[in-house]
Amino acid sequence: MMINSCLEHSSKSSSIRHTVRVGILSLGCPKTLVDSETILGKLASRHYRFAPSVTDCDVALINTCAFIQEAKEESIERILELIELKKEGRIKILIVMGCLVQRYVNELRKELAEVDGFIGSGDYEHFDRLVRKALQGDKVVSVKTPGYIPGKGEKRIALTPRHYRYLKISEGCNHRCAFCTIPSFRGKHRSRPMKDIIEETRQLIWEGAKEIVLTGQDTTHYGRDTQGRFLLPELLRNLDQLEGIEWLRLLYTYPTCLKNDLMETLQQSNHICHYLDVPLQHISDPILKSMQRGVTKEKIIELITRSRKTIPDLAIRTTLIVGYPGETDKQFDELMDFMKVMRFERLGIFTYSQEEGTAAAKMKNQIPDRIKKERFERAMLLQQEISEKNNRLWVGKTLKTLIDERDEKDPHKWLGRSYMDAPEVDGTVWVHSPTALKIGHFYNIRIRRTEAYDLMGEIQL
Numbered sequence: 399m400m401i402n403s404c405l406e407h408s409s410k411s412s413s414i415r416h417t418v419r420v421g422i423l424s425l426g427c428p429k430t431l432v433d434s435e436t437i438l439g440k441l442a443s444r445h446y447r448f449a450p451s452v453t454d455c456d457v458a459l460i461n462t463c464a465f466i467q468e469a470k471e472e473s474i475e476r477i478l479e480l481i482e483l484k485k486e487g488r489i490k491i492l493i494v495m496g497c498l499v500q501r502y503v504n505e506l507r508k509e510l511a512e513v514d515g516f517i518g519s520g521d522y523e524h525f526d527r528l529v530r531k532a533l534q535g536d537k538v539v540s541v542k543t544p545g546y547i548p549g550k551g552e553k554r555i556a557l558t559p560r561h562y563r564y565l566k567i568s569e570g571c572n573h574r575c576a577f578c579t580i581p582s583f584r585g586k587h588r589s590r591p592m593k594d595i596i597e598e599t600r601q602l603i604w605e606g607a608k609e610i611v612l613t614g615q616d617t618t619h620y621g622r623d624t625q626g627r628f629l630l631p632e633l634l635r636n637l638d639q640l641e642g643i644e645w646l647r648l649l650y651t652y653p654t655c656l657k658n659d660l661m662e663t664l665q666q667s668n669h670i671c672h673y674l675d676v677p678l679q680h681i682s683d684p685i686l687k688s689m690q691r692g693v694t695k696e697k698i699i700e701l702i703t704r705s706r707k708t709i710p711d712l713a714i715r716t717t718l719i720v721g722y723p724g725e726t727d728k729q730f731d732e733l734m735d736f737m738k739v740m741r742f743e744r745l746g747i748f749t750y751s752q753e754e755g756t757a758a759a760k761m762k763n764q765i766p767d768r769i770k771k772e773r774f775e776r777a778m779l780l781q782q783e784i785s786e787k788n789n790r791l792w793v794g795k796t797l798k799t800l801i802d803e804r805d806e807k808d809p810h811k812w813l814g815r816s817y818m819d820a821p822e823v824d825g826t827v828w829v830h831s832p833t834a835l836k837i838g839h840f841y842n843i844r845i846r847r848t849e850a851y852d853l854m855g856e857i858q859l
């Protein structure tokens with residue numbers, strides 16, 4: 399995901415005597431996007447204003463991702479592009495922020511002398527002050543221990559269309575998966591107060607949100623750190639009752655925390671999408687053990703079976719890692735067999751990325767890149783077949799669809815999503831309509847055709 403937006407700032411009271419336009423390039427996941435929106439909100443309340451483009455503004459912010467190698471490379475590429483624009487004089491101040499800074503601040507400072515400020519994901523509290531320092535010509539470096547969570551009533555500037563908004567219910571993660579670096583730069587799990595989340599949801603509905611997507615590194619852990627109890631079901635029940643809510647979607651659940659009451663809450667609710675995002679990563683017991691996932695093959699199969707029994711139309715999204723250290727051919731085949739049996743509605747496949755500082759990175763039995771790539775391609779092909787077959791079952795049926803945008807090439811085509819599709823990561827429902835549809839509105843769509851990942855249909859009259 400990459401979102402590019404801008405603010406403009408005018409301040410007579412500060413030492414900055416001219417209008418300051420701020421732009422932001424937000425890379426990475428929805429959690430980072432929420433941070434970007436919060437920062438824009440903080441700056442907007444200090445009278446900064448939108449500029450037309452991040453490639454042409456006074457202060458360019460780039461919010462980075464450092465999850466895996468690919469994400470780090472993309473972040474660096476984008477920073478270098480912005481440095482070029484600074485050299486051309488199209489950008490005055492360049493500030494790099496977020497996860498990459500939190501993780502690699504010393505290396506970045508050494509390599510990227512043209513950057514005016516480095517702000518880690520732990521220091522969003524005083525963002526305005528840091529930007530002002532950079533504007534006054536100081537080199538800004540601020541990387542604190544991760545501890546930030548969005549506060550009560552914090553204003554956000556939408557970087558998504560207004561009809562769907564992400565909402566962060568917690569920050570950080572208490573798990574210690576052997577391959578993952580996130581806890582090292584996002585810190586331990588911190589839940590936001592329930593009343594703040596309810597208040598913010600009300601505000602987002604008032605601003606026009608039809609779909610609220612709940613995020614956090616591990617949403618199922620919600621409440622455990624503050625109240626000693628898993629409070630996600632209670633939170634969901636409260637949100638489900640809010641006036642004006644249409645769709646609630648839950649992302650990033652953790653398999654060991656998916657208790658019966660959570661599935662029952664989904665089943666009994668009026669507005670929570672029957673969509674379960676549960677990253678499983680693997681199925682072979684020795685690999686799960688080495689990954690320190692705290693779950694076994696038997697437990698995962700029991701969880702999926704139970705969830706599907708409780709909610710027959712449940713769409714399950716998961717992610718799997720191929721080429722984890724020590725993964726044998728047999729274990730990879732076991733993973734493929736698991737995919738064939740479970741027929742996940744939505745699936746993301748990653749090749750294992752050897753990240754320094756993690757337990758898995760130190761393991762001796764790393765898998766060669768060639769084999770990782772081969773396994774990735776085989777798993778992707780298999781999932782394509784599965785998804786095609788799953789999709790064909792929808793032909794002739796009607797799906798409630800939220801319209802996201804109009805097709806740029808064909809004025810009679812519209813792009814929407816069903817309950818099975820989270821924004822950015824899942825499929826599309828293509829709608830053919832001779833009359834104009836309203837973006838951000840729901841329509842009942844009769845499915846006529848399918849492709850590997852998308853559905854095509856018309857309005858049900």
Ligand code: SF4
Nearest residue numbers: 571573575578580615
């Ligand atoms: S649960 Fe997710 S964020 Fe937490 S350590 Fe594991 S992979 Fe990383």
